[in-house]
Amino acid sequence: MTQFVSIVTPVHDTALSFLPEAFASLRAQELPDGWEWEWLVQVDGGKQTDVPVDIREDSRVKVSDNRRGGPGVARTLAWGRSRGELVKVLDADDILPAGGLARDIEVMETHPSVGWTVCRVLDLMPDGSLRHNTLGDPEAGLLARGNLYAYWKSTHRPQVHPASLCVRERLIAEAGGWMALPASEDTALLMALDVMADGWFIGETGLHYRKHQGQTTAHPDHRSGAEWEARMAAIRKHAEALARRHLIT
Structure with a gap:
């Protein structure tokens, strides 16, 4: 019986030009026997025909x-159309290196108690060079439930890169999809997942995260101000409600 990993990708006008590179990286992935991928592309505020015909x-x-509706709405709508038992995040402007999907699947199959994975990320710079992301990677292996959230509460930084997330579909359903935030919706979901289930950090590079001026994180309101404070409060309230349900204090 074929199993699917569903890749969800929101895209808006400034990132459409990067889609062919994301697609090429996805086509190059080699999956374990019995697995296939599907790609759910959600055009936020545009038309399906904005996506290249090939x-x-x-x-x-x-x-x-x-x-x-913004990235959180677009991600949730893409997930709503998915059929896979695993859901993988891939932003329209990012690239999957060889072996990335296979490693996610291998961890999930080998460790059935693990609910989600993240991995080492390299920043893809405008000149084409790759630099190690500076979030501060943990040791490869098990990420015990609640530890990432504790780190985030003290720093408002997620420690691992949420753009590299792969997760069991049932956990997204329990979390309610992505929050309808103008940014940080991927961090919000990661913090929710962290208080719900153990995760796994994959030490090999599994994502090239493109840095460019059109991305959401380049906006001046992303890291300070009233909007930032409200986003952080919403992330905290959501995660702590789920933590109480899952008996983490």
């Missing part, structure tokens, strides 16, 4: 669109 014609790709 991508839309691939039978493994499912493209849809929605009125502009």
Whole structure:
């Protein structure tokens, strides 16, 4: 019986030009026997036809669109169309190195109690060079439930890169999908997952995270101000409600 990993990708106008590179990196992935991928591309505030025709014609790709709702809304709508038992995040402007998906699947199959994985990330700079992301990677292996959230509460930094997330679909359903935030919705989901289930950090590089001026994290409100304070409060309230349900204090 075929098992699916569903890759969810929100895209808006400034990132459309990067989609072909993301698609090429996805096509190059080699999966374990019995596994296939599907790609759920969600055009936020645009049209399906904004996506290049060669991508839309691939039978493994499912493209849809929605009125502009922001990245959290687009991710949740893409997930709503998925059929995989595993869900993998891939931003439209990022690239999956060889072996990235296979390592996610291997961890999930080998460790059934693990609910999600993240991995080492390299920043893809505008000049094409790769630099190690500076979040401060933990040791490879088990990420005990609640530890990442404790780190985030004291720093408001996630320690690992949420753009590299792979998660069991049932946990996204329990968390309610991605929060409808203008940014940090990926961090919000990661913090929710961390208080719900153990995770796993993969020490090999599994994502090239593109740095460019059009990305959400380049916005001046991303790291300070009233919007930032409200985002952080929403992330905390959501995670702590789930922590109480899962008996973490």
